[in-house]
Amino acid sequence: MRQEHRAGERLFVDYAGQTAPIIDRSTGEIRQAQIFVAVLGASSYTFAEATWSQKLPDWLGSHVRCFAFLGGTSQILVPDNLRSGVSKAHRYEPDINPSYRDLAEHYGVAVLPARSRKPKDKAKVEVGVQVVERWILAVLRNRQFFSLGELNNAIALLLDRLNHKPFKKLPGSRRSAFEALDQPALQGLPEHPYVYAEWKKVRVHIDYHVEVDGHFYSVPYPLVRHQLEVRLTAQTVECFHANQRVASHLRSLHKGRHTTQTEHMPKSHREHAEWTPQRLIRWAEQTGPNTAGVIAYILERRIHPQHGFRACLGILRLSKQHSEARLEAACQRALALGACSYKSLESILRQGLERLPLAQQNLPLLPDEHINLRGPGYYH
Numbered sequence: 001m002r003q004e005h006r007a008g009e010r011l012f013v014d015y016a017g018q019t020a021p022i023i024d025r026s027t028g029e030i031r032q033a034q035i036f037v038a039v040l041g042a043s044s045y046t047f048a049e050a051t052w053s054q055k056l057p058d059w060l061g062s063h064v065r066c067f068a069f070l071g072g073t074s075q076i077l078v079p080d081n082l083r084s085g086v087s088k089a090h091r092y093e094p095d096i097n098p099s100y101r102d103l104a105e106h107y108g109v110a111v112l113p114a115r116s117r118k119p120k121d122k123a124k125v126e127v128g129v130q131v132v133e134r135w136i137l138a139v140l141r142n143r144q145f146f147s148l149g150e151l152n153n154a155i156a157l158l159l160d161r162l163n164h165k166p167f168k169k170l171p172g173s174r175r176s177a178f179e180a181l182d183q184p185a186l187q188g189l190p191e192h193p194y195v196y197a198e199w200k201k202v203r204v205h206i207d208y209h210v211e212v213d214g215h216f217y218s219v220p221y222p223l224v225r226h227q228l229e230v231r232l233t234a235q236t237v238e239c240f241h242a243n244q245r246v247a248s249h250l251r252s253l254h255k256g257r258h259t260t261q262t263e264h265m266p267k268s269h270r271e272h273a274e275w276t277p278q279r280l281i282r283w284a285e286q287t288g289p290n291t292a293g294v295i296a297y298i299l300e301r302r303i304h305p306q307h308g309f310r311a312c313l314g315i316l317r318l319s320k321q322h323s324e325a326r327l328e329a330a331c332q333r334a335l336a337l338g339a340c341s342y343k344s345l346e347s348i349l350r351q352g353l354e355r356l357p358l359a360q361q362n363l364p365l366l367p368d369e370h371i372n373l374r375g376p377g378y379y380h
Contacts, residue, residue, distance in 0.1 A: 005041030008185025011074035011109075013038045013063070015054055016129045018137050022050075022145050033151060035137065036062040039128035040074065042185075043177035048132045048159050050151045057196055060103050064194050072186025073107045081113055098199035102231070106194045108187060135162045197233045204228060208264060212237055214255030218264040219247040280312050287319055288328035290335060297340040314342045322349045329354035 019032035033050040036058075040046075047066045051058035067073050079100075096104070096111050104111045136158040145151040163174040172180075202210040208221040212230055219228065219239050223246065231238040232251065239247040249259050262270055277299045284292040295312050302308040319327040330348045334340050336358055339348075348354050 006185075007042045007181040008040075008072075008074055008183075008187070010041040010076045010078050010112075011038055011066075011070075012041065012078045012128070013066070014080050014126070014129060016048075016133055016137070018133050020050055020137060020140065020145070020151055022148060022151060025146050033148060034058070035132065035155075036066075037129050037132050038062075038066045040070070040178065040182045042181040043174055044128065045070070045174045045178035045182060046128050046132065046159065046163060048136060048155055050148055050155060052148065056097065056099055056198070060099060060194070060196055063103060067107060067189060068193070070186060071183070072188055073109050074182075074186065076110045076112050077104065079111065079113055098229070099197055102197055102199070103194050106190060108190075131162065132159075135165070195233050197231050200230045200232065202228055202230050202239075209258060209260070210239060213253075215252045216258045217247065217249045218258070218260040220264050221266045221269075280309065280316075283316060284312075287316070287324045288331070290328050290331035291315070291324075293335055294331040294340045294345070297335070311342045315345055318345060318349060326354055333358065 014037055016035040016037055019034060021030045022033050023030055031052070033052060034054050036049050036051055038047040047069050049062060049065060051062055063077075096113075100111065136155055139158055140151075140154055143154065145154070163178070166173050167177075170177075200212065202212065204210055204219055204223045204226050205216075206224055207216075208224050209216040209218050210228060210230065212232065217237050217239070219241075223241060226241060228246070229240045231240065235251055237249045237251050238245055247261070247264065249261075252259055277296075280299070281292050281295050284295040294315060298308045298311055298315075315327075315331075318330075322330075326349060327345070330345050330353075331340075333348055333354050333356075334345055337344075339345075
């Protein structure tokens with residue numbers, strides 16, 4: 001059946017079967033460049049460029065440059081079932097690659113892949129590939145290129161000539177048909193071009209972090225053990241759950257480290273993370289200067305102040321059992337005795353020693369009579 005293409009409706013995209021050699025100046029190694037081809041349905045206006053591969057970054061980059069070349073976008077993209085475009089081919093509901101879908105949403109176009117092994121579904125680009133091979137690649141076959149940019153400059157010159165070449169059986173050229181038909185019907189480009197992004201599926205660890213390229217990023221803690229989709233760009237990491245963005249971070253290249261946002265932490269973890277020597281001393285000052293002095297004494301004598309956090313918190317909690325006034329008095333005695341530890345303060349408060357005047361601080365704390373005390377008469 002002869003296909004009728006409405007203006008600005010479809011852009012057919014594919015890779016040519018023929019490649020172009022590029023020579024490495026330093027080693028002499030020859031590397032084959034892939035040729036991306038795009039053809040508009042109504043005018044047959046053609047775009048072509050060379051890329052190093054058919055992988056996802058090159059595939060999406062070629063689309064971005066093609067839209068810039070056209071100055072707009074069609075309503076529908078018709079790719080082949082290339083893995084970079086279609087994750088899983090299906091006659092009725094093919095699975096579009098998430099990154100390709102992301103690009104399509106950014107430009108406001110629909111992706112309608114050709115059916116598998118049905119080249120007539122994309123006959124326009126099949127013919128466009130043949131034309132590019134005959135009028136561009138064949139012309140360049142005897143030239144040597146030493147960089148991708150050099151090859152693309154040569155392709156651009158021949159591409160302009162191809163689009164201005166008169167049709168054999170129709171009036172005008174691809175360029176004139178484009179200006180009359182497709183160009184007025186194209187959708188405008190967004191304010192910013194698409195930024196390449198990859199999508200990955202990850203599972204939230206028990207510490208409410210997900211691992212991406214060896215770095216760990218936090219997500220809200222209720223999502224522990226849930227599976228998320230992560231969108232990666234060169235600068236950002238975005239986490240999605242049920243199609244809703246739940247976290248966003250600047251991307252880090254430091255493997256084995258963590259990027260954590262406070263609001264993602266449970267309340268108990270946030271409080272623990274806020275513990276610092278200065279915070280504990282300020283907290284102790286609310287009880288009194290002697291309590292603050294004991295806390296500072298403990299923290300200053302630790303190589304790592306964090307090792308004293310538990311003892312300090314235990315001391316501060318003694319005020320709940322014995323009152324702040326008694327704790328302040330006990331800390332005054334502990335400072336005088338040089339016995340600044342949780343166990344010493346607990347002993348002072350349990351025995352009520354904070355009520356004794358400091359003049360009696362040298363009196364023995366042990367009772368006079370005890371089964372384990374021998375007494376002076378034992379030695380006579």
